[in-house]
Amino acid sequence: MKNTTHFGFKQVATNDKQSLVRDVFNSVASKYDLMNDVLSFGAHRLWKRYTIASSNVKAGDKVLDIAGGTGDLAIEFREKAGDNGQVILSDINAAMLNEGRKNLTNKGVFGVAFVQLNAQYLPFDNNTFDCVSIAFGLRNVTDKDQALTEMYRILKPGGCLLILEFSTTDSAFLKKIYDFYSFNIMPIIGGIIADDEASYQYLAESIRKHPDQETLKYMVLDAGFDFCEYHNLSGGIVALHKGIKV
Amino acid sequence: MQLFAIFWRKQTVILERTLNRLIINGEVDISALNGKTIGFSLQDLPLDVHFICTNDRVFVLSVTDKLTDVNVKLTPTVFIYLLHGKDLTELLIQDKISIHGDVKTAQLLVDLLKEVDIDLEEMTSKYTGDTIANQLVKLTKKFNLTDIQSNNPLEIIKNWMSTFVNQSN
Ligand SMILES: C[S@@+](CC[C@H](N)C(=O)[O-])C[C@H]1O[C@@H](n2cnc3c(N)ncnc32)[C@H](O)[C@@H]1O
Numbered sequence: 001m002k003n004t005t006h007f008g009f010k011q012v013a014t015n016d017k018q019s020l021v022r023d024v025f026n027s028v029a030s031k032y033d034l035m036n037d038v039l040s041f042g043a044h045r046l047w048k049r050y051t052i053a054s055s056n057v058k059a060g061d062k063v064l065d066i067a068g069g070t071g072d073l074a075i076e077f078r079e080k081a082g083d084n085g086q087v088i089l090s091d092i093n094a095a096m097l098n099e100g101r102k103n104l105t106n107k108g109v110f111g112v113a114f115v116q117l118n119a120q121y122l123p124f125d126n127n128t129f130d131c132v133s134i135a136f137g138l139r140n141v142t143d144k145d146q147a148l149t150e151m152y153r154i155l156k157p158g159g160c161l162l163i164l165e166f167s168t169t170d171s172a173f174l175k176k177i178y179d180f181y182s183f184n185i186m187p188i189i190g191g192i193i194a195d196d197e198a199s200y201q202y203l204a205e206s207i208r209k210h211p212d213q214e215t216l217k218y219m220v221l222d223a224g225f226d227f228c229e230y231h232n233l234s235g236g237i238v239a240l241h242k243g244i245k246v
Numbered sequence: 247m248q249l250f251a252i253f254w255r256k257q258t259v260i261l262e263r264t265l266n267r268l269i270i271n272g273e274v275d276i277s278a279l280n281g282k283t284i285g286f287s288l289q290d291l292p293l294d295v296h297f298i299c300t301n302d303r304v305f306v307l308s309v310t311d312k313l314t315d316v317n318v319k320l321t322p323t324v325f326i327y328l329l330h331g332k333d334l335t336e337l338l339i340q341d342k343i344s345i346h347g348d349v350k351t352a353q354l355l356v357d358l359l360k361e362v363d364i365d366l367e368e369m370t371s372k373y374t375g376d377t378i379a380n381q382l383v384k385l386t387k388k389f390n391l392t393d394i395q396s397n398n399p400l401e402i403i404k405n406w407m408s409t410f411v412n413q414s415n
Contacts, residue, residue, distance in 0.1 A: 054259055056303055058270050130301075158301020227298060229309040231259075244307070246283065246300050 005142060008205030017142045018118070022093055024140075024199045025069075029095035031194040033070050033103070038193060039186055039200075045072075047238050048135060051164045052076040054231070054242060060084040061130040064154070066119045066147075067091055067137020071100035075109050077131070083111065090115040091137075119147040124154045131155075135164040139210040148223035148243075155245045161225065167232070167239035168212040174235050182207065213239045258295060262306035264362050269302060274361050276304060284347075284355050285314040289321050297355060304358075316347030318355075328356050 005014045012020060028035065036044050051073065057063055059082040065074045067090075074089040081087050089104075089112050091097045097114055104112055117123060119134065119141045132151045141147045151161050169175050182204035190200025211219060213230050216239075220228040225243035232239050268274045279299035286295045296314060298305040320328070320343040328334065328343075334353050337343045345352050 053263065056262065056266055056305065058266065058303070156301065158303060160305065227296070227305070227307055227309055227312060229307045242305075242307070244298055244300075244305050246281075246298065 006206075006209045008202040008209065010205075014142060018092070021140045021142075024202055025093045026095045027196045027199050028190075028194050029093070029099050032096065032099060035190065035194055035200075038189060043234060044136075047164060047233050047240070048072050048076070050231075050233060051133065051135065051162055051240055052080070054240060055080070055131055055133070055162055056160055057081055057085075057131050062086045062128060063131045063133070064088045064090060064122075064124070064129045066117075066122075066132065066134040066151070067140065068133075068135075069093075069096045069100060069137075070103045071109075071112070073133050073135055074100070074112050075104060075107060077133075078109055078112050086113070087111070088113045088115050090117045092116065092118045120150060122150040122154050126153050127156045127159075128154045129156060130159050131162065132159070133162040133164070135162075136166065138163055138165050139206050144211075145219060145223065148219055148225075152224040152243070152245060157245055159245050161220070161241075161243035161245075163216070163220070163241040163243070165216070165239060165241070166207040166210060167216075167230075167236055169234075169236035171235050174237070178237060213241075216241055258306045258308050261295075261362065262304065265304045265306065265358065268361055269304065274358055276302065276358065279304075279351065279354050279358070282316065282351050283312075283314040284351060285317040286355070287317070287319045288325060289319055314347070316345065316351045316355075318352050319344045329360060331360070 003014055004011050005017050006012070007017050007020050025032075040047075055063075055077070057077055057080040059080070061081045062085060063074075063077040063081055065071075065077060065088065068074050069091055071089050074087055077087045078085075089097070089100050091100065094116055097116055101114055104110070115123075119137065120143050132155055134147075134151075138144055138147065148161075155161060169178065183201075186204050187197045187200040190203075191197035194200070210216075213232065213236065217228045217230055220241055220243040223243075224245070226246040227244040228241060230239045230241040265274075269276055276299050279297075280302065282297075282299050284297045284299070286297065288294075294308060296305075296307045296309055296312070298307065320337075324337060324342045327337065334343070334349065334356060338345065338349065
């Protein structure tokens with residue numbers, strides 16, 4: 001692994017990135033859901049709905065949601081996998097995981113397990129899960145290749161990986177507006193609602209540093225997946241990558 | 247062309263969901279197809295589909311950069327004949343369809359597709375007629391109109407997001 005890596009537009013020591021990311025999510029945890037709704041104008045719910053619809057999860061399946069935060073995906077997976085299935089909501093950050101636990105309890109969703117973990121080191125046996133998901137989490141992971149290899153390892157043959165993440169739009173017009181919005185407006189809203197402009201500046205920067213659709217597709221294939229395809233959502237602002245282990 | 251691709255991907259998601267629902271409900275049995283990957287190309291159209299049958303489920307992908315066990319190439323019209331029960335071997339003899347790999351596997355897939363209660367025929371013919379072109383023109387006009395009507399960057403992003411997401415759903 002290289003000695004330095006990016007944290008938004010900054011170059012930082014690789015070993016420091018995880019704790020810097022932790023600080024960001026510690027700071028935004030309690031306002032995370034509200035901010036998601038405000039900043040995406042509610043669109044994140046549609047992106048997540050599309051992810052669930054593409055998941056192929058059925059009753060009895062085992063599902064791991066990585067970087068699951070407040071649990072939007074886990075709630076839907078729980079319903080699909082049913083009482084005979086198993087859904088694990090995981091995150092590296094205890095504050096986010098606590099928000100997830102509160103959220104599920106408030107919504108009357110029970111039967112989901114919570115595990116604090118780093119996507120790079122998944123504490124599960126080979127060939128355990130039918131579906132592994134990570135929504136808006138991969139760009140925060142320090143060693144993405146290692147995380148993808150781990151995801152491949154714990155998926156059963158026939159299992160499917162879903163990566164929902166901000167991506168790259170190839171519409172010049174949309175890019176202009178989106179850049180203006182994410183660098184000038186998003187941090188200000190972050191300052192007003194979550195009292196934390198810097199974290200939302202990082203979030204905007206981290207999106208730009210994240211691999212584009214094609215690059216991520218080949219990273220997924222390099223991790224061992226037999227097939228990978230992506231669907232652009234909202235003109236490529238977000239993409240859903242689907243990797244399949246045969 | 248990009249909108250074409252978006253439209254097609256939406257159809258593959260619907261097809262995948264429908265097939266898997268049939269499997270879950272026990273209406274079709276894919277055990278004979280387990281472990282097989284089948285490429286299906288409708289000639290002259292950007293419609294390549296991969297059916298990946300594994301672990302009692304089917305994935306329908308539009309990726310093309312992978313070798314499959316069986317590759318079926320046919321024209322949209324022949325595809326419609328097949329769905330109407332025309333014999334695969336007969337079409338093969340008449341050179342109307344080309345199959346690389348095991349013909350039996352291809353036949354099993356065709357049998358499976360016949361069970362799907364979404365209108366595959368209608369779905370395919372959309373690409374052959376003017377219907378899709380008209381729809382795309384309408385959509386393009388709608389995007390431009392939305393952008394021109396709004397001077398507010400937030401409004402523009404919001405409109406783009408919801409239009410694209412609605413399309414994708
Ligand atoms: C933007 S939030 C996404 C939360 C949720 N998936 C959603 O879509 O609303 C990103 C999450 O990734 C988590 N995260 C960051 N690095 C991680 C890592 N290395 N392993 C697991 N989770 C990580 C953060 O703690 C945070 O909860």
